[in-house]
Amino acid sequence: MSEDADDFIDCMLAPAGPTEPKAEPRRQRRMRAIVSNHHVDYAHNDVANAAWFFKERLTKAFQDKERSDGIFVDMMAMATMTAFALEGYVNFVGMTLIERGHEGDNAKGSWLRFEKKSPRDKIKVIRRLTGATIDWNKRPYRTVRDLMGLRNMLAHPKAHRPEQREFEAVGTEDELKKMLRDYRPEYERxxxxxxxxxxxxxxxxxxxxxxxxxxxxxxxxxxxxxQGLEFLEHVDED
Structure with missing residues (x-):
């Protein structure tokens, strides 16, 4: 065991007592080592957690009436993170299937072609590779089109104008003003x-x-x- 480890253990096991002045940290020797990092981070977990976070936050806002501010902003965030989670999920499954069936440059080429497709088309590829049966006219897959459409409206914002810019209507002044107040752009509806x-x-x-x-x-x-360090040797310094 290294001297650094011994010092750490001694410190942890030492009985509590009066606070003493902190000693100067012992100078560590430089070493040569092999640094290994075989960690894999899957971003779909993070965006899925974000979608869940906003869902829970909004559930409390609507059901428990905890607050009324910023709800629409949280709804935009939840919609975006939910769509991103779907994209991450589909990418993970597609990548796994591609890596199983291809090696080296073939896998890279297949992934590049897969990556450029829309989530709906990626699901179609997965269906073909696995022989699964999917009904696009029923939930849950019917929701993909509407969710990704909303995602695209938020990710690529542009001007939204009423379908009817001017029209003739009959009503009281309050009723006619309500027509204007009730207008909502497509993404908000x-x-x-x-x-x-x-x-x-x-x-x-x-x-x-x-x-x-x-x-x-x-x-x-x-x-x-x-992750880890494999000690090779100490390096003498001038």
Whole structure:
């Protein structure tokens, strides 16, 4: 065991007592070592956690009436993170299948072609590779189109104008003013709590189904790995 480790253990086991002046830290010797980092980080876990965070935050806001400020901003964040989670899930499953069936440059080429596709088209590739059956007319897969459409409206913002810029209407002054107050751009009309909760649930169902189609175990989707130092020799300094 190294001297540094011995000092650390002695410090941890030392009985508590009066505070003494801190000693100058002992100078560590320089060494040559092999640094190993075999950690793998899967970003889909982080964005999925973000989607869950905003879902829980909004649930408290709507059900427990904890607050009323910033709700629409949180809804935009939840929609975006839910869509990103779907993209991350699909990319992970596609990457895993490609790596299983290809090696080296063939895998890289297949991945580049896969990566350029839309999430919907990526799911179609996964379906073809696994022989799975998917019904795009029913939940959860029916939700993909609407979710990604909303995601694209938020990710690539542009001007939204009313379909009818001018029209003739009959009503009281208050009724006519209400027509103007009730106007909502397309992304705002779609961004409802009911849609967000449905989209979140459907994305998680799709994730679990894709893992089943590809025969991927849950633990294989977790970030993790090994890190370490292998001491070679001390390096003398001038």
């Amino acid at each position: 779609q961004l409802t709590w009911d849609f967000l909760t449905m989209a979140y649930e459907d994305v998680e169902v799709i994730w679990n189904e894709l893992l089943g189609f590809a025969k991927i175990e849950a633990h294989e989707t977790w970030s993790g790995g090994m």
